[in-house]
Amino acid sequence: MPLGRSSILAQVLSVAQMRAAEEALFEQGTSVEALMETAGRGAGEYVRRIAAGRPVTVLCGPGKNGGDGYVIARHLMEHGTPVRVVAAADPATPAARNARGLYQGEVLGPDAVIEGEVLIDCLFGSGLTRPLSDSLLGLLRTLAENHHLKVAVDLPSGVESDSGACLNAGLPRFDLTVALSAWKHAHFAMPACETMGALRLFDIGVAAVPGAAAVLTRPLFTPPPADAHKYRRGLLGIVAGEMPGAPLLSAEAAMRAGAGYVKLFARARPAGVPNDLVCHAGPDADGLDDPRIAALLVGPGLGRSGAAAERLQAVLELSVPVVVDADALVLLGPGMMTGPAVLTPHEGEMAALERAFGLSADAPKHARALALAQASGAVVLFKGPDSVIAAPDGRVLHAPRAPSWLSVAGTGDVLAGITASRLAVHRDPFRAASEGLWLHGEAARRSGPAFTAGDLARTVSKAFA
Numbered sequence: 001m002p003l004g005r006s007s008i009l010a011q012v013l014s015v016a017q018m019r020a021a022e023e024a025l026f027e028q029g030t031s032v033e034a035l036m037e038t039a040g041r042g043a044g045e046y047v048r049r050i051a052a053g054r055p056v057t058v059l060c061g062p063g064k065n066g067g068d069g070y071v072i073a074r075h076l077m078e079h080g081t082p083v084r085v086v087a088a089a090d091p092a093t094p095a096a097r098n099a100r101g102l103y104q105g106e107v108l109g110p111d112a113v114i115e116g117e118v119l120i121d122c123l124f125g126s127g128l129t130r131p132l133s134d135s136l137l138g139l140l141r142t143l144a145e146n147h148h149l150k151v152a153v154d155l156p157s158g159v160e161s162d163s164g165a166c167l168n169a170g171l172p173r174f175d176l177t178v179a180l181s182a183w184k185h186a187h188f189a190m191p192a193c194e195t196m197g198a199l200r201l202f203d204i205g206v207a208a209v210p211g212a213a214a215v216l217t218r219p220l221f222t223p224p225p226a227d228a229h230k231y232r233r234g235l236l237g238i239v240a241g242e243m244p245g246a247p248l249l250s251a252e253a254a255m256r257a258g259a260g261y262v263k264l265f266a267r268a269r270p271a272g273v274p275n276d277l278v279c280h281a282g283p284d285a286d287g288l289d290d291p292r293i294a295a296l297l298v299g300p301g302l303g304r305s306g307a308a309a310e311r312l313q314a315v316l317e318l319s320v321p322v323v324v325d326a327d328a329l330v331l332l333g334p335g336m337m338t339g340p341a342v343l344t345p346h347e348g349e350m351a352a353l354e355r356a357f358g359l360s361a362d363a364p365k366h367a368r369a370l371a372l373a374q375a376s377g378a379v380v381l382f383k384g385p386d387s388v389i390a391a392p393d394g395r396v397l398h399a400p401r402a403p404s405w406l407s408v409a410g411t412g413d414v415l416a417g418i419t420a421s422r423l424a425v426h427r428d429p430f431r432a433a434s435e436g437l438w439l440h441g442e443a444a445r446r447s448g449p450a451f452t453a454g455d456l457a458r459t460v461s462k463a464f465a
């Protein structure tokens with residue numbers, strides 16, 4: 001079945017994939033000029049609305065991003081918005097030269113002193129290959145300082161499309177970034193994504209690209225079937241360790257994320273176990289061989305001692321679908337996982353895993369997640385302000401920005417609990433990671449400012465709404 005337009009619009013493309021998708025449109029008879037016209041008019045309409053009659057300065061570079069800028073300027077002129085262009089360099093491609101030729105308005109050189117209301121950055125887009133020269137960086141920064149509202153077209157100049165790296169220090173921040181034709185990795189990767197302001201995408205009709213990454217969109221949740229019972233909805237076992245607080249937080253979240261039954265396995269019943277959480281007290285691995293267990297969570301509060309490592313080994317040998325988080329990630333090595341698994345590292349745990357699996361950390365975040373997924377055979381949910389999910393089969397999902405209030409102790413335990421709960425429901429690790437990450441972000445959005453991890457865990461059921 002062909003993909004619907006909204007699935008195609010969720011795809012996230014590398015520069016090479018973007019060029020290939022563009023080539024496919026050319027082969028169907030579209031010209032570069034026509035594509036630039038569509039893209040420039042689309043972005044121009046966003047600019048016209050946001051400018052609301054205020055004068056606009058468009059900074060144009062030599063490539064196609066600059067070409068888009070001349071189309072935007074012409075669109076604004078035609079609709080009565082005052083506009084002028086600052087040309088940082090002469091157009092260097094036939095399409096950009098054509099766009100400049102069609103624009104009849106004012107074009108100033110890079111030395112002009114300009115102050116104004118709205119700045120449009122069309123200096124460089126996805127074609128940026130090296131840092132901006134000092135003079136171009138100076139021009140961009142001066143214009144940014146002298147305008148109130150700043151809009152980047154496709155990408156802010158100075159940002160590397162495939163990695164989200166900022167190739168210069170001191171790049172300006174934008175209020176809005178209008179992506180053209182498809183999302184790029186940089187739109188979701190730190191540090192670039194933080195400079196972009198609100199994100200919008202303008203569709204120019206590219207087709208689905210096989211193997212492309214995608215943005216995490218709202219999953220489809222259904223209530224339990226009419227004949228559901230607690231075991232059919234999934235029994236989740238949470239393996240406690242040396243510190244009781246973290247697995248209790250995971251359990252609070254897991255009980256609200258869909259599993260029919262959440263059971264805490266601890267050596268002794270910890271203080272503060274809520275009445276609605278069943279606790280199985282006994283020695284290591286006691287009770288974990290219950291065939292009704294659909295999924296396990298191990299790691300939060302586990303500890304890093306020899307005893308903790310043995311406990312982890314015993315859990316992984318059961319080959320039950322498992323979420324491996326926190327301390328367990330630091331104890332994990334090649335060959336230890338025997339069943340379906342989700343790993344949920346933050347940056348520090350990722351670095352430990354890369355050492356254990358002999359992987360390089362010198363790559364964009366999504367590529368690091370994918371390399372670990374392929375080396376370990378597990379789905380990897382690499383957390384942070386720019387969380388990303390990768391599967392061994394090559395699927396990659398970027399999360400949209402989540403509230404930075406999540407940067408508080410214990411929210412990782414909540415994410416692990418939600419993800420494990422989803423895994424107990426359907427035993428599909430990639431789906432569990434996607435649903436877990438989405439519910440976690442949505443619970444954070446619904447929790448308002450300055451929440452605790454406990455508040456977040458108690459908000460998870462509302463995120464289903």
Ligand SMILES: NC(=O)C1=CN([C@@H]2O[C@H](COP(=O)(O)OP(=O)(O)OC[C@H]3O[C@@H](n4cnc5c(N)ncnc54)[C@H](O)[C@@H]3O)[C@@H](O)[C@H]2O)[C@@H](O)CC1
Binds near residue numbers: 019066153204
């Ligand atoms: N891919 C598509 O389907 C479409 C792309 N369009 C636009 O085309 C853009 C990509 O165009 P280009 O590939 O021409 O790339 P850019 O416009 O980003 O510029 C690349 C040009 O600048 C040079 N360059 C790169 N880094 C430089 C630096 N630091 N200092 C000086 N020169 C540098 C390159 O050698 C190349 O000549 C997109 O971002 C988007 O705005 C749109 O026009 C329409 C459709």
Ligand SMILES: Nc1ncnc2c1ncn2[C@@H]1O[C@H](COP(=O)(O)OP(=O)(O)O)[C@@H](O)[C@H]1O
Binds near residue numbers: 383406415
């Ligand atoms: N600045 C931020 N913006 C958005 N999300 C964040 C930010 N910082 C952390 N998070 C999220 O919060 C959670 C923190 O998890 P983790 O680092 O394991 O903390 P802990 O071990 O204290 O639970 C992760 O899901 C992470 O993606």
Ligand SMILES: [K+]
Binds near residue numbers: 123154155157
């Ligand atoms: K730009």
